[in-house]
Amino acid sequence: MSGPRNRPVPSDAAGASSPAARAGAPDLAPPAGGLVVAARGIHRVYEVGEEKVHALRGVDLDIRRGEYLAIIGPSGSGKSTLMHIIGCLDSPTEGTVAIDGVQVADMDETRLARIRNERIGFVFQAFNLLARESILENVALPLQYAGVNRRERIERAQAELESVGLGDRLGHRPSQLSGGQRQRAAIARALVTRPAILLADEPTGALDTKTGDAVLALFEEIHGRGTTIIVVTHDPDVAARCRRTVRIRDGLVEEVA
Template identity: 60%
Template sequence: MAAVIDIHQLTKTYLMGQTQVRALRGIDLQIQTNEYVALMGPSGSGKSTLMNLLGCLDSPTSGRYLLDGKDVSQMEDAELARIRNEKIGFVFQTFNLLPRQTTLENVALPLVYAGLPKKARRERAAEVLHDVGLGDRLDHRPNELSGGQRQRVAIARALVNRPAIILADEPTGNLDTKTSIEIMGIFEDIQARGNTVILVTHEPDIADHAHRIVRLRDGEVESDLPNEHVIRVSDPTHRYNQA
């Protein structure tokens, strides 16, 4: 089976004044459809740069990136934007919700760019919000929601275009432990429904929910191993559910 993400010798170099900073130094990475992968590494390891490239938010300096069989390495910004809107859903640590928009309006926003009519946008946004447990919060604004509820809205917004891939950048970084576990349960469900989930985190307990852990250091892959002790929120025997 062809990989949904297939990266060969990907590099990214930034120019800081007269200094070249090599953020990625020849990354090779393949991710299959419906995999659940965690990207880990210390500050400066290149994990955020890699996430930006995976999400078509930036272009590499060199190397090749095949997304669902299509080479996106050197695409122009307009084409990258179209690919992002069709294939990738993003979840960020800081939620990135519009404060003056309702929950429903925030989730429906990507569908505006997709060209759906208003009625269809509202119906699909309401459906996805119901799926993440916020069917009774459609008219609330972000400041009327808890941190966990705001992250659920952000997840619903990532899902509303029915993307194949969900990229989550430190999605539990601003949440307490109990709420973090609830959010990881939603990601479990997303992956179980067929999505590919890629999670950036510096927290080992959060990475342990993934089925595979890729560790970066100094812009290179340090290790890429299956997770033999996957934590599942739905598993009544794991430590989070123990008294």
């Protein structure tokens, strides 16, 4: 699991490599007090037939750069909805969200896609690797959408896979790997674009305890390099390893000491 660490790690890695530093985004604001997530008064209402379901009812949440945060809560609490909004997969019905200093609440799908690509790395419970592609191609895929040329894509994907200890499995299909290896490949894919946030949704949910621990150990290591990590989980053991925990209950957030 301990592959060669050939990536230079600045002390403030997330800040130094933050895409917020990239020019071009018109609504780019200076990261307010180093906040990587600044959510204000978030409401999310779904219309299910005639009925309106309030998944989030006015959530305020600040997450500072370099935090390792757990979002916990029972199913149906609005936990997933909050994760989708932080991950720019969904937009709030009401309220504002700044990701890495960029207001995203009113963005269209194309611009949200760019934000996801540049600033957010997803890790899913079910790994969500493309079955037909090798893990090298899987890890290189976000760079393709970022417009990086093929040669650099392959080089960077390879380096990322080496850093999670899969340097000798580059050409393997996901089906040829164990669950733990797949999740590490997925983590490599999430990190390959140097995102501001690593957003993990039940990352150990599909793994046995031992493999899950190894994945969490890898998270510690990534956090140690300065990356902000947000883990959405209902597993108290997973939450216990995070530095800060917030709980969602009935669409509202509360801090857990």
